[in-house]
Amino acid sequence: MSKNRFAGSIPAEIGSLQSLQSLDLSWNYLMGGIASELGQLQRLEVLDISHNMLSGLIPTSFSRLQSLTKVDVSYNMLEGPIPDIKAFREAPFEAIHNNKNLCGNATGLEACAALMKNKNMHKKGLKVVIFTVIPLLGCLLGLIVGFFIFFQSRRKKRLMETPQIDVSIRWCPDGDLRYVDIIEATEEFNSRYCIGTGGYGIVYKVVLPSEQVLAVKKFHQTEVEMTSLKAFRSEIDVLMGIRHRNIVKLYGFCSHPKHSFLVYEFVERGSLRKVLNDEEQAVKMDWDKRLNLIKGVANALSYMHHDCSPPIIHRDISSNNVLLDSEYEAHVSDFGTARLLMPDSSNWTSFAGTFGYTAPVLSLP
Template sequence: MNVSVEGNRGLCGNVNGLPRCRSITQTRNRNHKLVLLISLSLLGAFLFCGLSGIFIFYWRKKRPSMDDEDKNGEDFFSISTFDGRKTYNQILKATGEFNGAYCIGKGGCGSVYKAKMASGETVAVKRLHSSSEMVNRVDFLNEVRALTRIRHRNIVKLHGYCSHAQNSLLVYEYLEGGSLVESLNNDEVAQAFDWNKRVNVIKGVAHALSYMHHDCSPPIVHRDISSKNILLDSECEACVSDFGTSKILNLESSNWSNLAGTYGYLAPELGCSMKVTEKCDVYSFGVLTLEVIKGEHPGDIITFLSSPSTKNMELRDLLDHRLVVPSLEMKKLITSILIIAIRCVNSNTEIRPTMYDVSQKITCFISDI
């Protein structure tokens, strides 16, 4: 072997000590295979991206987001059993195009109608007022966002919603018992609304709020717990409703917001601070509990309960006199629940318990009877 070529890498030829060179044909075949491999890889990548894009587009077309609803204004998004425009037309027919004869309740941002669907199922349809469109639109979206996140036996079930050019509708399960405030304000109904049923309503609301505050991530604050927003089924089981002013807490934010809620149930700290916390609902729950036991809104009694003179108040001052005097066991249970309610309405937020603690204690009190 020639010394001048010895040690040079990549050399080939018919020289003793060097490897044989590949033929031109072999080199071309090798290059062709490399090009083919790269081409197939690129083609596979393009196909994958293309199919993914088609799938995402199709999925969005089939299941529009809330933003899509806002843009077209005429889509009905089915959460469970309802079918778009067909359902919308059924609702119009079932309510006589929202005739007052089918109206079963009115609130600040909408009216509720009873509608019997073609399937035979009866639903409650909340139609938002058009007078303050922007405010109602925010309430509408708040309610949809909250109720599509949560499922609990003591929270009203949202079947679906309709964002139409003429009507914004929320379709709920229909609860035969109506609102809690109606049961308390009607003497005949209130007398049948006995102590056991009232305790069960308090327990149900406590469970719902505990779920919203402690089992949902991020937590949800209702902000308008009041007797008009508690619905009852045929067995007097309570369901929390009307999530128009609810707020999904941002754990990385201070959660400042505009004042919302019903006068008489608002936590006192909201008068000087617009910071929303779970303790706002705790206060409202305390007021509601006092109202259920007394049979009417406690009013100025709340201020009296926070003063040192509370010891001078007797249990009978806090009971609904339309009902028979509770038994000794029931009196003990009611007293224990009232003690919790008084802590809930304390002006000091640090003294108020969490809804988880309230829910657990009420369950224990009931089980001890």
């Protein structure tokens, strides 16, 4: 029955064939343990179960196979002691080799006592390694986690404490904003969140834990600009009160020696200048959209000049400061140079705005 691709375990029923003298099951796909019932084959003379995938111990019942003269159990995964009968003791090494861990009184095999000793020593050594390495790894992991928690808590504490040092913060009353959330969402204003750069600062896209998307304009920290910001604080409340479809909503303002910024609503397409410089988007800007854009900017300026009290003068209307949403609707933004026109105020003598977009007379000395 050799070389038949038999699979599964050896049937125990073979043990009932009392007159069987030769059993050759070699070169098959038999697996599992050897059935102990094979030890009942008292007349068996030849047994060949080589080149299979049999595993486990050779049954002790094989010690009753006194008629056995030739045996081959090679190329399996058998282990443990071989039966103490003549056929196994006198079997050539080729008939018992290539197994997992056979031992006993046969050519080429290690004595079972020595094998058990080596196995116990191996297990003992393995236990020592396990009980030594695992606690060390646990301690190392604990230290790493501890350091991570420590530095995270220090970072969060530092962020929480930062606004207490010479800081001015104003948020829109209906907004749910926190200084810490903005700093963490931008990883302290990491450059990968930058979506634009201007003369007054850098604009970052911020996604808060609430999934609200904002645009945060962080000012450059020059001495002149910081002085301008201090003068700008008194006008923030008025600017945050603006409600107009063509004006970017200002949610808040923070002035701090390390981070000073304005928080705006996020407008999808970015500045008009960016859209016009993009050939694909510029083509979509047909005359209807461009006329609607001009009307939107005019409506925004009219609202600031005539409907706000006191009136608000933007002073820097340019293609960089007009943002477009997904429907190409205009939104006036960037009030960094805006001023309130108080009834008793005089004209400004200092220039503010973008050259090329302001009245020429304003840039004259």
